[in-house]
Amino acid sequence: MxxxxxxxxxxxxxxxxxxxxxxxxxxxxxxxxxxxxxxxxxxxxxxxxxxxxxxxxxxxxxxxxxxxxxxxxxxxxxxxxxxxxxxxxxxxxxxxxxxxxxxxxxxxxxxxxxxxxxxxxxxxxxxxxxxLLDTEVRRRGQLISAGDALNDVVLHPGELIRMLEFELYVDDHFVTSQRSDGMIVSTPTGSTAYALSGGGPILHPRLDAIGLVPMNPHTLSSRPMVVPGDSHIKILVGEYNNASPQVTCDGQLHFRIHPGDEVVIRKKPKxxxxxxxxxxxxxxxxxxxxxxxxxxxx
The missing domain is CATH 3.40.50.10330 (Probable inorganic polyphosphate/atp-NAD kinase; domain 1)
Structure with missing residues (x-):
C-alpha cells in the first residue's frame, strides 16, 4: 500500500x-x-x-x-x-x-x-x-461543448415540460427512435442515483457496463438497457423538437443543445x-x- x-x-x-x-x-x-x-x-x-x-x-x-x-x-x-x-x-x-x-x-x-x-x-x-463518462455535443460535425460525469449524463427538455424526439445509437448501430422526457446514461456508480429513480437497474460498481434509462417514454415497450462499458453511445436530437433541450453531467454541468445536435458518450480512459x-x-x-x-x- x-x-x-x-x-x-x-x-x-x-x-x-x-x-x-x-x-x-x-x-x-x-x-x-x-x-x-x-x-x-x-x-x-x-x-x-x-x-x-x-x-x-x-x-x-x-x-x-x-x-x-x-x-x-x-x-x-x-x-x-x-x-x-x-x-x-x-x-x-x-x-x-x-x-x-x-x-x-x-x-x-x-x-x-x-x-x-x-x-x-x-x-x-x-x-x-x-x-467516468466523456461527453461531447457536436453540431454539424463541430465540437460545441464537452464534460465528464461520474454518475450520469442526462438529456432532458430543459425549462419546458415537453417531450423530446431523438434517435439512439450504440457502436454506430441504430437502436431506437423515441419520444420521451429524455435519456439517462449512467455508470455503475450512478445507477443508485437519478437512474434508479427513473426505473433503471442497480449495477454493482465493479461492473464494466453502462445503463441506458429512458425518462417517461411515450410507449410501454421502451425499457432500460445495459450495454458493455466500452460502448460508443450516440444520441441524435430530432430536427423538429419544440423544447430547448439540455445535456447535464452529474446534475452540475449543463449544456444547451439544438435540434439536430449529436450527443456522443463513451467511457473515459482514465x-x-x-x-x-x-x-x-x-x-x-x-x-x-x-x-x-x-x-x-x-
Whole structure:
C-alpha cells in the first residue's frame, strides 16, 4: 500500500457541520505529523481563517492533485462528484467524509473521522476503481461543448415540460427512435442515483457496463438497457423538437443543445480511485441507504 504523506482537503461550503468536521480532521492530521493542502475555494470560504495556518499551501481544485497523494472530501455526494471530475486525470485517490444526506460515495461518518482516517493512513483500506463518462455535443460535425460525469449524463427538455424526439445509437448501430422526457446514461456508480429513480437497474460498481434509462417514454415497450462499458453511445436530437433541450453531467454541468445536435458518450480512459474503509460493503450500503429489509430472523 502506498504511504499517504500529503493530504488535500475539500469541504462543502456553507455548511457549519462540514466546517466542524474539517476542524477535527485538521487537528488529527497535525497530531499525526501529516502535511495538508487546502483547496482554494475551501480556504476562501472558511469562517475561521486560523484553520489555514497549518496548511502547506492552498491550491485550486484542478491543481490539488499535483500537491497531494490523497484527497479527503468533507461533504456529500455532490462534493465528491465535482472533486472526482476535477481530479480524475491526476490519479490521486479520493476519500469521503459524509456531511450530506444520502452519502453513497462518502463512507466515513462524522463520529468516526479520527478512527477511520487513521486506519486509511496506516494502509488499512480498500481501493476501488470507478470509471467516468466523456461527453461531447457536436453540431454539424463541430465540437460545441464537452464534460465528464461520474454518475450520469442526462438529456432532458430543459425549462419546458415537453417531450423530446431523438434517435439512439450504440457502436454506430441504430437502436431506437423515441419520444420521451429524455435519456439517462449512467455508470455503475450512478445507477443508485437519478437512474434508479427513473426505473433503471442497480449495477454493482465493479461492473464494466453502462445503463441506458429512458425518462417517461411515450410507449410501454421502451425499457432500460445495459450495454458493455466500452460502448460508443450516440444520441441524435430530432430536427423538429419544440423544447430547448439540455445535456447535464452529474446534475452540475449543463449544456444547451439544438435540434439536430449529436450527443456522443463513451467511457473515459482514465479511471478514478476511491478509498473505502475495510468495513465497506456495497450491499449493506444499499440496505442502509435505500431502506431495504434486513434478516428475517433478526
Amino acid at each position: 502506498p504511504e499517504f504523506t500529503t493530504i488535500g482537503l475539500i469541504v462543502r461550503r456553507n455548511s457549519d457541520s462540514a466546517v466542524y468536521s474539517l476542524k477535527r480532521l485538521i487537528r488529527f492530521l497535525q497530531d499525526q505529523g501529516k502535511a495538508f493542502v487546502l483547496e482554494q475555494e475551501t480556504a476562501d470560504h472558511l469562517p475561521d481563517k486560523s484553520l489555514q495556518k497549518g496548511a502547506s499551501c492552498t491550491a485550486s481544485l484542478e491543481d490539488l492533485g499535483s500537491y497531494c497523494d490523497l484527497v479527503i472530501v468533507v461533504g456529500g455526494d455532490g462534493s465528491m462528484l465535482s472533486g472526482a471530475r476535477a481530479l480524475v486525470n491526476s490519479g490521486v485517490p479520493l476519500l469521503g467524509v459524509n456531511r450530506g444526506r444520502l452519502g453513497f460515495l462518502t463512507d466515513i461518518t462524522p463520529d468516526d473521522i479520527e478512527q477511520k482516517v487513521a486506519e486509511v493512513l496506516a494502509g488499512q483500506y480498500v481501493a476501488e476503481q470507478r470509471f 479511471q478514478l480511485t476511491l478509498i473505502h474503509p475495510l468495513n465497506h460493503n456495497f450491499y449493506e450500503r444499499c440496505r442502509s441507504k435505500l431502506g431495504w429489509g434486513g434478516h428475517l430472523l433478526d
